[in-house]
Amino acid sequence: MLKICVVGTGYVGLVTGTCLAEMGHDVLCVDTHAEKIARLSKGDIPIYEPGLDAIVADNVAAGRLAFSTDITSVLAWETLVLFFAIGTPTAADGPHADVGPLRNAVLQAARARAERGYGGFIVFVIKSTVPVGTCARLDAEVARWLPRESYAIVSNPEFLREGCAIEDFLAPDRIVLGSSSPHGLALMRRVYAPLTTRGYRLLAFDTVETSEMIKYASNVFLATKIGLVNEFALLCEKVGADVTDLAQGIGLDRRIGPAGLKAGPGFGGSCFPKDLRALVRIAEEAGGAMPIAEAVIASNERQKRAMVARVVERLGGDVRDLRIGVLGLSFKAGTDDVREAPAVTLIDELIKAGARVVAFDPVAMQAFGRIVPDIELAATAEDVFADAAAVVIVTEWPEFAALPFAELSSAMARPLVIDLRNHLDPAPLAALGYEYLGLGHAASRADLLVEVEMELDGRPERKAAIAAE
Numbered sequence: 400m401l402k403i404c405v406v407g408t409g410y411v412g413l414v415t416g417t418c419l420a421e422m423g424h425d426v427l428c429v430d431t432h433a434e435k436i437a438r439l440s441k442g443d444i445p446i447y448e449p450g451l452d453a454i455v456a457d458n459v460a461a462g463r464l465a466f467s468t469d470i471t472s473v474l475a476w477e478t479l480v481l482f483f484a485i486g487t488p489t490a491a492d493g494p495h496a497d498v499g500p501l502r503n504a505v506l507q508a509a510r511a512r513a514e515r516g517y518g519g520f521i522v523f524v525i526k527s528t529v530p531v532g533t534c535a536r537l538d539a540e541v542a543r544w545l546p547r548e549s550y551a552i553v554s555n556p557e558f559l560r561e562g563c564a565i566e567d568f569l570a571p572d573r574i575v576l577g578s579s580s581p582h583g584l585a586l587m588r589r590v591y592a593p594l595t596t597r598g599y600r601l602l603a604f605d606t607v608e609t610s611e612m613i614k615y616a617s618n619v620f621l622a623t624k625i626g627l628v629n630e631f632a633l634l635c636e637k638v639g640a641d642v643t644d645l646a647q648g649i650g651l652d653r654r655i656g657p658a659g660l661k662a663g664p665g666f667g668g669s670c671f672p673k674d675l676r677a678l679v680r681i682a683e684e685a686g687g688a689m690p691i692a693e694a695v696i697a698s699n700e701r702q703k704r705a706m707v708a709r710v711v712e713r714l715g716g717d718v719r720d721l722r723i724g725v726l727g728l729s730f731k732a733g734t735d736d737v738r739e740a741p742a743v744t745l746i747d748e749l750i751k752a753g754a755r756v757v758a759f760d761p762v763a764m765q766a767f768g769r770i771v772p773d774i775e776l777a778a779t780a781e782d783v784f785a786d787a788a789a790v791v792i793v794t795e796w797p798e799f800a801a802l803p804f805a806e807l808s809s810a811m812a813r814p815l816v817i818d819l820r821n822h823l824d825p826a827p828l829a830a831l832g833y834e835y836l837g838l839g840h841a842a843s844r845a846d847l848l849v850e851v852e853m854e855l856d857g858r859p860e861r862k863a864a865i866a867a868e
């Protein structure tokens with residue numbers, strides 16, 4: 400087993416470090432965020448990721464996992480495998496990814512090792528998502544500090560999904576490596592041996608560029624799938640088709656596959672939006688073009704705005720002074736990550752339009768409150784129903800489906816549920832007298848609903864039941 404240091408202990412770094420320890424390695428996780436490390440050192444996990452707390456505790460207790468703000472102690476290791484999982488967000492001045500903090504951390508480690516005169520071999524493993532060419536540039540820069548034969552730069556992009564990150568790391572669809580250093584790749588095969596001996600696929604390329612590009616290509620494919628199904632959801636409503644059935648119909652085609660075909664309010668999170676933007680820039684800089692990625696970015700923005708319009712229109716075109724309940728703030732269920740979450744656009748716009756928004760999320764409220772300070776946060780999911788003109792489901796947390804809807808409708812100003820995830824079963828809600836507006840079903844058509852209302856002359860139970868059929 401190897402001694403490994405992971406630099407950057409966020410969503411990816413903490414999962415990576417913990418899972419490498421679980422695989423039997425000795426791991427030190429380092430972060431410059433002192434409060435984060437202080438919390439981790441006390442067994443308090445700063446992010447929400449299902450199952451992570453138990454596996455951290457197990458590995459700390461087994462003496463395989465530790466946390467520090469200081470990288471110095473690892474620099475003397477004879478064989479040093481240094482994973483970098485530092486954030487690469489969109490830069491403040493443009494659509495490209497900001498690799499500055501990552502670059503600084505890599506060069507600081509190289510320089511410190513050189514200045515201390517330590518021998519041995521060091522592998523700089525770039526786990527962060529970085530523009531194609533970054534690893535090659537880092538290689539050239541590290542060469543100013545360390546002899547070529549004493550280090551390797553390895554690209555090892557991460558494909559985990561927040562919410563099931565541990566499973567994704569320990570049972571990956573594939574592990575991707577890229578390096579011009581055979582010794583570096585050989586060491587990385589040892590790192591991942593506990594997984595490859597159990598049959599998990601490892602692809603090792605002798606160029607960093609291929610590995611770097613695979614990460615962006617994966618994300619643009621996945622984002623395109625979601626973008627397309629979201630567009631189909633809106634089209635289905637117009638032509639009388641049903642997007643859930645459509646997803647099943649196309650997903651059974653093995654060339655398409657069933658995953659990632661759920662319609663929703665637009666994708667968010669810390670990866671797809673910023674990686675697509677970065678990819679478009681990478682293509683421009685290389686003299687190429689990525690018109691599909693550009694279209695997916697635009698389509699996703701359109702989807703997020705369409706969700707705002709959907710809520711406003713359903714509430715008669717004017718939401719001033721209306722109280723609107725929102726269930727779910729994280730960009731998807733299973734995480735507290737609110738970066739570029741569709742809830743941000745929705746709530747921002749509703750507040751701008753004069754609505755009083757009250758929201759609940761089981762784990763993401765603190766993080767969300769930092770981004771949208773004007774939001775009123777409810778103590779419980781039930782509380783968002785009080786006096787609400789509508790409750791909007793934005794994130795598909797399973798517990799929302801188990802709410803006591805029978806008791807909650809009477810608390811609302813109008814028993815209207817707008818479900819942007821098709822998360823709830825419409826029929827029981829309709830039976831309880833709710834108006835239900837899902838996404839991508841013929842019954843979600845605003846004009847159809849109006850017709851039904853007129854025909855039935857204001858009998859709400861029956862109205863909603865028909866709308867949901």
Ligand SMILES: NC(=O)c1ccc[n+]([C@@H]2O[C@H](COP(=O)([O-])OP(=O)(O)OC[C@H]3O[C@@H](n4cnc5c(N)ncnc54)[C@H](O)[C@@H]3O)[C@@H](O)[C@H]2O)c1
Nearest residue numbers: 407408409410411430431432484485486487504527528557
């Ligand atoms: N979050 C995901 O689901 C996911 C999935 C795959 C890939 N990625 C990629 O992984 C990378 C990390 O993403 P994340 O979501 O974990 O980011 P994050 O913001 O959650 O974590 C980054 C961490 O790096 C720390 N850091 C910054 N500078 C540092 C330094 N010099 N030394 C030590 N620590 C430092 C920060 O304090 C922070 O804790 C990004 O490139 C991202 O695109 C993310």
